[in-house]
Amino acid sequence: MQLVEPRHRGLFFSIFALFTLFGTSMTIFGATLPRILASFHWDYLAAGIVIAAGAVAYFVSTFVSGRLVKVWGAKPTILLALALIAAGLALFAATPDPLTNTLLSALIGLGQGGVEVSLNSAILRIDPHNTGRPMNLLHGAFAVGAILGPLAVGLLTQSGVDWTAVYRGLAALSALLAGLMAFAALPPVEPQAAGETHAPLAAHPAYWLSALALFLYLGVELGVSNWVAEYFVVVFAYPPEASAVLVSLFWLGVLAGRFGAPMIFKGAQPDAALVGLAALTTASIAALMGLSYAPGAPIAAELGQGLLFLAGLGCSVYYPTVMTLVGKCFPQAQSQAVGFAATGGGVGSFVFPFVMSWTAQAWGIRAGFATYGIFAAAMTVVVLWLAAVVNRESAGRRLASAG
Secondary structure: OOOOOHHHHHHHHHHHHHHHHHHHHHHHHHHHHHHHHHHHOOOHHHHHHHHHHHHHHHHHHHHHHHHHHHHHOHHHHHHHHHHHHHHHHHHOOOOOOHHHHHHHHHHHHHHHHHHHHHHHHHHHHOOOOOOOHHHHHHHHHHHHHHHHHHHHHHHHHHOOOOOOHHHHHHHHHHHHHHHHHOOOOOOOOOOOOOOOOOHHHHOOHHHHHHHHHHHHHHHHHHHHHHHHHHHHHHHOOOOHHHOHHHHHHHHHHHHHHHHHHHHHOOOOOOOOOHHHHHHHHHHHHHHHHHHOOOOOOOOHHHHHHHHHHHHHHHHOOHHHHHHHHHHHHOOOOHHHHHHHHHHHHHHHHHHHHHHHHHHHHHHOHHHHHHHHHHHHHHHHHHHHHHHHHHHHHHHHHHHHHHO
16 A cells, blocks of 8 residues: 555655654754753743743644634645744744743744644545554654754754754744745545534544543653753753753654654554553653662663653654544544644643643652653553544444445
């Protein structure tokens, strides 16, 4: 079976490039967090508020964008989203004022939510057999961006260039890709969904389980990404100027899984490796927490880096597989279901920074980071439940069709 039909390959590569930029924009704050804290003299709570503002805007945007894609189509939604991202990135960190940066973070979050829903909906439309392989590759692009951004931060800071330059560069790239997407031919929204109401979706357990799964997952994924550099600096005395590379290491694990899964599991159900890899994330974060109580060990930091890679590997297929399950369960209302699931993720990325920053402020960063291990275990249980519900419904549909 072909990964992407020949007629959709040009579109897929355009979306891949855009999702690469999206990945960079979602993780660049974590890569620059040690520099922000040092340069702007913020405490953990102020940083958490800035992160949370973007998350609030993101989850509001994902919910609204699910409706906008249905009414406007994917292209206008993407173009509006990219305009918001470009404006926010062009001005973010230009001043140390926390309020200004909180507002700019919210502007960026609004754009990120629109990109998220629009591109996921488009990929589901060009994967009619619900294989999940194009979705995994698309989210592999997110991981590519998440790796390149922190690497760029590390190279800039080591060469003496102002670290804020990475935000200005991303703003320019966002504007450039908006121009390119204006000429792209995106697939139409689901053809028979216009007359549906929200009630059938809200009555289905998979509708809520998908949102809960991504609530937990996005909190863990972006939480680890945003705080791991500071965690290593504080716990393992890691050099601050090299700490941005740790964010890339986490996303390198994500990338390995997202590019590897479509190659390894060609004939398998998309959820075949999902539960096992989610459990790997839980175990890796727990081991990283345990290692923090022996920071003086000769190779503690090196072992921590290996665990960080494994945590990223475990996270790799979670989000794209949940989105594939959503598309499989709601074939006639994909944009709305995708938007609601992504909203759950946005709520998680909003709640977790507060939990983390408050816990870290009160009891230290070790205790704050431990919350991610607890919620990683919860996300494993929830996705097992979601996969069982979706697969049971799919089996029922096949029996009904056969009858």
